[in-house]
Amino acid sequence: MTKTVTTVLESLNEGLRTAMRKDPNVILLGEDILDPYGGAFKVTKGCSTEFPERVFTTPISEAAMLGIANGLAMSGKRPVVEIMFGDFITLAMDQILNHASKFHWMYNESVDVPLVVRTPMGGRRGYGPTHSQSLEKHFLGIPGLTVIAPNSVIDAGDLLGTAILESTGPILFVEHKLLYTSSIAKIGQGDWVDFSLEVDGAKYPTATLGFSGVTKHHCTIATYGYNLELAKKAAVELAYNDEIFCEIIVLSQLSPFDLAAIEASLKKTKKLVTIEEAGLTLGWGSEVIAQACEGQPDLLVKRVAAIDLPIGNSKALEDVILPSEQKIVQSIREMLKLN
Amino acid sequence: MMSSHIELYRTMYLIRRFEEQxxxxxxxxxxxxxxxxxxxxxxxxxxxxxxxxSEDVVWSNHRCHGHFLAYGGEPAALAAELMGKSxxxxxxxxxxxxxxWKNFFSNGIQGGIVPNAAGMALSSKIDGRGSISAVFIGDGTLGQGVVYETMNIAALWQLPILFVVENNHFAQTTxxxxxxxGSIVGRFEGFGINATELFTSDVLEILPVAEQVIGKIRSTGCPAxxxxxxxxxxxxxKGDDTRDKEMVKKLRQKYDPLQIHGLRLDTADKEPCEAEVNxxxxxxxFHANSADLPSLNGRPA
Known part of the structure; x- marks a missing residue:
């Protein structure tokens, strides 16, 4: 590496290019991904210059793009598809749900579909109702589909490289837009000065972030992706203002998922708050809490998520609709009856 | 590779008898x-x-039994699949x-198979394998947008893919x-894809035209x-035919491919062939019926 990687975007770009260098079967498909533009969020920048024969810019045809990627994946290639905005993934839903995710099982395990669909999700950029959503909740629990979300504490480029080079089935790789410009966490420094980090040995690891030197954590926060940044700020505020110490569990693999790290933390805290950016009802947090309560029925639980509305364009509306550091702090204070 | 008259008849009769059974x-x-x-x-x-x-790929649809049997698939395995057997x-x-099975695939979603076939054609093109993809769709499938998205890309990227539209004139009851x-040919031509239309159920008319079109896909690498x-x-x-029974009867009298081709065969060839297929x-x-049911192999509920 000639350049120091400091943001999640740079890490993803490096991970993608490294995967292309390692395996000539890696093929990119997407809209506007050719250099000099290099994709709407620049994750594919440089790829078409280095591998012109393996980068295919497509018409605005998400369904065909995914369908072609399925055919490539079933015939020896490792396609990586970029959906320009996560909101547009509904146009490819049929190919993901009724084709890519089903083929392996439905054909009696006689085929593999090693496919990665990368897409930016999330709001807070003022893009309005059809360019700001976190639609991954609709893809969780689909048999045969793995959903991965990078974050700032686990190497995002490595995560993407693993997904591209080692997958045997379709993977939806969800990149929050604000994560692109987020700095890669330096645990014990800067924003992360108070924290310690433990990472499990999973292929797509789960990280546990606790306050260094604190022997008793009071509450478990479970989250993924960019919302870790909000959780961190909320945890710091609660630690300094309320002397409430939260342990944060951040999952990279959302579906199917392993509850072990959350369960381990809950044995100590007995209190669980989930944070996600999608709408509250019937979401990721609901499932995490349901599974946690099936194992430990004596938990106090709380979901923090968006209000069940389209995401307004105005910043004032976005702020009200989406979860925030203050909403997390407030929810935890309410749960612990600190108000 | 041209098949003999009796071979062509045998495969068509096999499909007919399988479906009747x-x-x-x-x-x-x-x-x-x-x-x-x-x-x-x-x-x-x-x-x-x-x-x-054998290296070519076939993608088929909901009405796939005939394609599978023509591809060389085992009738016993298909019968067992229909009966839900292991x-x-x-x-x-x-x-x-x-x-x-092998390079044969089918799926029950209208149109979704078309880009899958195109993806395999792209893979063949990238590797210079020379194999082609054939995808079978019906007139009803032409209502699906993804079909046109794929036609456009197949033409832009010059993919070796054969689109076969079987226009049986009714999408379920419509x-x-x-x-x-407009016209079906016009839809392909709008994308610069050469389209050949036939009005026949005579296998001897379809066979040489398909040979020519497929040969052109192989030599040019372009879709057709x-x-x-x-x-x-x-x-x-089943039980969803709203067409006039007399009309269907007349169609059968005029267009039955087994009748048309069967007339070319000697009884001495045809009868033992039919007996063998029966x-x-x-x-x-029989074997499908007596086979075991599948299980989830001890996977917990």
């Missing part, structure tokens, strides 16, 4: 769910697929519409006049289409 098994309760009989369209599958090589093509997981504006105007003599699936079909359904 499958429909009959519903009344005995051995088959449940649904099926989409290919009766009347046999010459299409045989005429096109006889021209493909000895089925995909172990009873897919059933009538969702099968995979006549083609209520579903397709064959539109086969055809007629199904049975319901879309036995094969009886054995296929």
């Amino acid at each position: 499958a429909l009959a098994e519903f009344s005995t309760g051995k088959l449940v769910g649904t099926t989409h009989a290919y009766i009347g369209q046999e010459a299409n599958a045989v005429g096109v697929i006889s021209n493909l090589k 000895t089925g093509i995909v172990g009873g997981r897919g059933g009538s519409q969702h099968i995979h 006549p083609v006049e209520m579903a397709i504006a 289409a064959i539109i086969l105007n055809t007629h199904r003599f049975m319901a879309h699936s 036995q094969l079909i009886d054995a296929a359904f």
Whole structure:
């Protein structure tokens, strides 16, 4: 590496290019991904210059793009598809749900579909109702589909490289837009000065972030992706203002998922708050809490998520609709009856 | 590789007898769910697929039994799949519409198979393998947007793919006049894809045209289409035929591919051929019926 990687975007770009260098079967498909533009969020920048024969810019045809990627994946290639905005993934839903995710099982395990669909999700950029959503909740629990979300504490480029080079089935790789410009966490420094980090040995690891030197954590926060940044700020505020110490569990693999790290933390805290950016009802947090309560029925639980509305364009509306550091702090204070 | 008259007849008769037996098994309760009989369209599958090589790919749809049998698939494995048995093509997981064997694939979503076939054609092109993809769709499938997205990309990227449209003039109960504006050929030509249209159920007319079109795809690497105007003599699936019975009877008298091609054969060749196929079909359904049911292999509920 000639350049120091400091943001999640740079890490993803490096991970993608490294995967292309390692395996000539890696093929990119997407809209506007050719250099000099290099994709709407620049994750594919440089790829078409280095591998012109393996980068295919497509018409605005998400369904065909995914369908072609399925055919490539079933015939020896490792396609990586970029959906320009996560909101547009509904146009490819049929190919993901009724084709890519089903083929392996439905054909009696006689085929593999090693496919990665990368897409930016999330709001807070003022893009309005059809360019700001976190639609991954609709893809969780689909048999045969793995959903991965990078974050700032686990190497995002490595995560993407693993997904591209080692997958045997379709993977939806969800990149929050604000994560692109987020700095890669330096645990014990800067924003992360108070924290310690433990990472499990999973292929797509789960990280546990606790306050260094604190022997008793009071509450478990479970989250993924960019919302870790909000959780961190909320945890710091609660630690300094309320002397409430939260342990944060951040999952990279959302579906199917392993509850072990959350369960381990809950044995100590007995209190669980989930944070996600999608709408509250019937979401990721609901499932995490349901599974946690099936194992430990004596938990106090709380979901923090968006209000069940389209995401307004105005910043004032976005702020009200989406979860925030203050909403997390407030929810935890309410749960612990600190108000 | 041209097949002999009797070989062509045998494959069409095999498809016919398989479908008749499958429909009959519903009344005995051995088959449940649904099926989409290919009766009347046999010459299409045989005429096109006889021209493909083992490394070529075939993508088929809900009405896939004829394509599968013309591809060389085992009738016993197909019968077992329809009966939901562990000895089925995909172990009873897919059933009538969702099968995979060698380079043959089918799926039950209208149009979704078209880009899958294009993706495999792209893979072949990237690797310089020289193999092609053939994808079978019906007139009803032409309502799906992804078909046109794929036509556009196949033409832009010059993919070696053959689009076969079997226009049987009815999408379930909807006549083609209520579903397709303009012409089918025009839809392909709009993307610069060469399309050849036939109005016949004579396998000897379909076979050489398919040979020529497929040969051109192989030599140029460009996509092409064959539109086969055809007629199904049975319901879309089961009990959903709203067509005039007299009209269907007349279609059958005029367009039955087995009648048309059968006239070319000597009785001395035809009768033992039919007897052999009848036995094969009886054995296929008998063995399928006595096979084990699948399980989830001890996976917890």
